[in-house]
Amino acid sequence: MALLILVITPLLAALVSLAVRKKILFLEVTAMIAAPVEFTAAMAIAAEVYRQGDSEYGVYLAAGPLEIVVLFTVALVGLAAAFYSVGYLREEVRKQIIGFSRVRQYFVLFHFFLMAMFFAVITVSPIMMWIAIEATTLSTAFLISFYSKASSMEAAWKYLIINSIGLLLGFFGTLLFLTPGSESGADRFIDWHALVEGAGTMNPTLARIAFIFVLIGYGTKVGLAPMHTWLPDAHSKAPSPISAMLSGALLNVAMLAILKFKIVTDVATATSFSRNLMIYFGVVTITIPAFIIITQKNYKRLFAYSSIEHMGIITLGFGFGGLGTFGALLHMIYHSMAKSVLFFSAGNMLLKYGSTKMMKVRGVLSVLPVTGVLMLIGFLAITGMPPFGIFLTEVYILSAGIADHLPVVIAVVFLLLLVFVGFLRHIVGMAFSGRTDTDPAPGTIGESNLLTIMPPVLLLALLVVAGFYLPGPVKSLITSAASLING
Amino acid sequence: MAYLNQQALLVFATIIFAPAVFLHLTNKNTSAVRLYMVQSSAIAALLILSSFDRFSPLIAIAIVATVAVKIFIAPYFFYGLIKRHQLTFSVSTYLNTPLSLLVIAALLALTQSEFFDALAVLSTSGEKLLRLAFATILISLFLSINRKGALSQMLGILSLENGIVAFALFAGLEQSPGLQLGITFNILIWVIIATVFASMIFRRFGSLDVTAMKKLKG
Numbered sequence: 001m002a003l004l005i006l007v008i009t010p011l012l013a014a015l016v017s018l019a020v021r022k023k024i025l026f027l028e029v030t031a032m033i034a035a036p037v038e039f040t041a042a043m044a045i046a047a048e049v050y051r052q053g054d055s056e057y058g059v060y061l062a063a064g065p066l067e068i069v070v071l072f073t074v075a076l077v078g079l080a081a082a083f084y085s086v087g088y089l090r091e092e093v094r095k096q097i098i099g100f101s102r103v104r105q106y107f108v109l110f111h112f113f114l115m116a117m118f119f120a121v122i123t124v125s126p127i128m129m130w131i132a133i134e135a136t137t138l139s140t141a142f143l144i145s146f147y148s149k150a151s152s153m154e155a156a157w158k159y160l161i162i163n164s165i166g167l168l169l170g171f172f173g174t175l176l177f178l179t180p181g182s183e184s185g186a187d188r189f190i191d192w193h194a195l196v197e198g199a200g201t202m203n204p205t206l207a208r209i210a211f212i213f214v215l216i217g218y219g220t221k222v223g224l225a226p227m228h229t230w231l232p233d234a235h236s237k238a239p240s241p242i243s244a245m246l247s248g249a250l251l252n253v254a255m256l257a258i259l260k261f262k263i264v265t266d267v268a269t270a271t272s273f274s275r276n277l278m279i280y281f282g283v284v285t286i287t288i289p290a291f292i293i294i295t296q297k298n299y300k301r302l303f304a305y306s307s308i309e310h311m312g313i314i315t316l317g318f319g320f321g322g323l324g325t326f327g328a329l330l331h332m333i334y335h336s337m338a339k340s341v342l343f344f345s346a347g348n349m350l351l352k353y354g355s356t357k358m359m360k361v362r363g364v365l366s367v368l369p370v371t372g373v374l375m376l377i378g379f380l381a382i383t384g385m386p387p388f389g390i391f392l393t394e395v396y397i398l399s400a401g402i403a404d405h406l407p408v409v410i411a412v413v414f415l416l417l418l419v420f421v422g423f424l425r426h427i428v429g430m431a432f433s434g435r436t437d438t439d440p441a442p443g444t445i446g447e448s449n450l451l452t453i454m455p456p457v458l459l460l461a462l463l464v465v466a467g468f469y470l471p472g473p474v475k476s477l478i479t480s481a482a483s484l485i486n487g
Numbered sequence: 488m489a490y491l492n493q494q495a496l497l498v499f500a501t502i503i504f505a506p507a508v509f510l511h512l513t514n515k516n517t518s519a520v521r522l523y524m525v526q527s528s529a530i531a532a533l534l535i536l537s538s539f540d541r542f543s544p545l546i547a548i549a550i551v552a553t554v555a556v557k558i559f560i561a562p563y564f565f566y567g568l569i570k571r572h573q574l575t576f577s578v579s580t581y582l583n584t585p586l587s588l589l590v591i592a593a594l595l596a597l598t599q600s601e602f603f604d605a606l607a608v609l610s611t612s613g614e615k616l617l618r619l620a621f622a623t624i625l626i627s628l629f630l631s632i633n634r635k636g637a638l639s640q641m642l643g644i645l646s647l648e649n650g651i652v653a654f655a656l657f658a659g660l661e662q663s664p665g666l667q668l669g670i671t672f673n674i675l676i677w678v679i680i681a682t683v684f685a686s687m688i689f690r691r692f693g694s695l696d697v698t699a700m701k702k703l704k705g
Contacts, residue, residue, distance in 0.1 A: 125666070125669070127662055127666045127669070128666065128669065131666075131669045131670060131673050134673050134677070135673065135676075138673075138676050138677060138680055141680055142680070145684070145687070148687075150535065150691050150692070150700070150702055153684070153687055153688060153691055153700070154700035154701075154702050155695065156684060157637070157684055157688060157700065159685060160633070160680070160681060161644070162639055164644050164677065164681075165628065165644060165647070166633055168644065168647050168648055168651060169628075171651060172624065172651045172654070175651065175654070175655050175658075175660050176609075178660055179609055179658070179660065203608040204606055205604075205605035205608075206605045206608050206609070208605075209603070209605060209606075238647035338603070346525070
């Protein structure tokens with residue numbers, strides 16, 4: 001039942017938001033009721049999966065340990081983003097940047113976006129998953145062009161076209177994977193379970209070709225290089241809460257699609273083909289942003305490139321396998337939390353300074369004391385400094401590759417250092433440098449409102465705690481998910 | 488599609504493949520939309536023929552929806568866009584015509600290569616059809632990449648989707664009517680959103696040339 005609630009709640013919230021006339025408060029209340037309900041439903045599903053191994057609703061919706069990991073990140077980031085959005089949009093309305101119709105448009109699309117992600121995770125059909133992921137593109141395109149500026153329109157168009165092409169290639173790969181069940185007639189409804197069961201009889205070469213298409217297709221959505229070009233534009237132009245959801249939730253959903261097909265491919269080919277391919281894409285995806293981060297001038301793009309880099313690390317972890325898979329799954333969770341904190345901080349800075357250019361953002365610690373601290377700690381967490389969880393997961397991932405891929409591990413360590421140095425330079429500049437002529441007036445110093453502070457503070461607290469202590473059930477679910485992927 | 492012999496299917500495959508090539512050659516937007524309509528009509532005909540041995544009301548609805556979206560609604564939106572903004576001619580390409588034709592020839596050769604022999608597993612009797620549909624996919628993909636015009640990019644994506652549907656039909660990988668409806672609905676929404684965006688781009692940049700959008704770098 002919780003599975004159904006998870007899909008129905010955002011749909012209802014979207015419809016209610018659509019029906020609201022004039023009162024922004026109703027839109028806010030709807031979002032603040034729906035998000036906790038969705039998070040509770042996700043937790044209920046996780047509890048059921050922990051107890052029984054899986055959770056099902058009818059023949060169309062199901063979740064296992066792997067889905068739970070992604071579901072948790074989507075529900076958590078969705079919850080934080082819903083509350084943050086209320087505070088963020090209130091401030092934009094107060095400044096007359098947007099009006100009621102824009103706020104309504106925002107919340108309607110926000111709920112549809114969440115619904116599409118939830119559905120993509122829990123549907124049992126690969127085709128339905130494709131439809132849902134395509135629906136995430138369609139629901140977010142107008143959120144990326146939300147401010148109707150030339151640059152946001154450019155970002156949205158790039159996002160729409162590149163992702164549509166990528167997803168069509170992913171669709172083609174998906175169709176190729178459906179071959180094993182083709183004897184059962186055209187009106188079949190193939191689910192993931194049947195796909196894995198039939199994979200043993202699939203032609204290995206066909207499985208390889210299919211996986212290449214899937215990896216390129218869904219990899220475009222994940223932000224794997226060299227198909228990543230849409231990501232910095234889209235993530236930097238969208239409203240900050242949406243940037244957090246794109247980085248912290250959507251990338252994981254697309255990664256889930258790749259992982260599910262990886263499981264099928266490994267059965268069909270009985271080789272390390274998929275793992276080698278993921279190592280290759282992982283390394284390229286870490287390398288490109290590592291060099292761009294150093295020269296970056298825009299803090300939202302900086303965080304977006306960091307997302308690409310982390311997707312590369314995660315892909316590398318799945319490529320290495322073994323402990324690397326466990327590390328990669330845990331990394332997905334930590335990255336979602338840390339990146340959301342950073343994008344929420346970016347939103348607060350944008351509200352205060354009115355610019356995303358790092359040169360124009362100086363003295364954040366004195367102008368926005370809480371946001372400044374959030375940004376600093378978020379930076380330490382995202383660059384993998386101890387004692388944060390990302391340090392641990394990167395150690396897991398890299399140690400998994402030492403035996404068989406030592407040169408790759410050495411290169412990645414160098415690249416991670418490069419990212420740290422690049423980040424450090426920018427963050428220190430923004431946090432500590434003296435005031436500039438673009439600084440806010442002294443009277444306006446301080447945070448915008450409580451709702452723009454509490455979600456990132458709570459997320460950061462959770463991130464810190466999770467770095468030191470992982471509850472037994474969480475560890476057990478991640479271990480089960482890793483076993484599924486490792487085969 | 489037991490009703491059709493290989494020759495007839497090859498004719499359909501050619502009708503789907505040829506517009507993908509001609510879309511590279513045409514400079515007039517209205518001609519490009521017409522080519523897409525021809526390609527979509529062949530797809531629709533194949534869908535109808537493939538449903539004869541499994542006919543049901545839901546399949547009929549799925550086919551009607553596909554025909555409506557691909558042959559009527561999408562072209563209607565595109566013609567509206569062309570008329571509203573007087574977009575008679577499409578903007579230029581990254582590669583000139585001879586070079587584009589060379590790339591098309593190379594892509595066609597690639598689909599006939601040994602690398603894709605594995606595709607024959609899907610249908611031993613219809614291997615030629617599969618290779619032709621696969622060539623349509625690659626050539627349409629190239630169209631989206633090579634064209635600078637937003638409308639041409641959109642047509643390239645829809646032609647790519649037609650190529651995938653043709654491939655699925657030739658390989659016997661048709662989806663259940665419910666899923667087909669879902670896919671068609673997705674395409675409909677995509678067409679509407681992409682057309683709205685194209686209109687917004689024209690109003691903002693004064694053309695559909697995507698190279699005019701240069702704000703985001705680095």
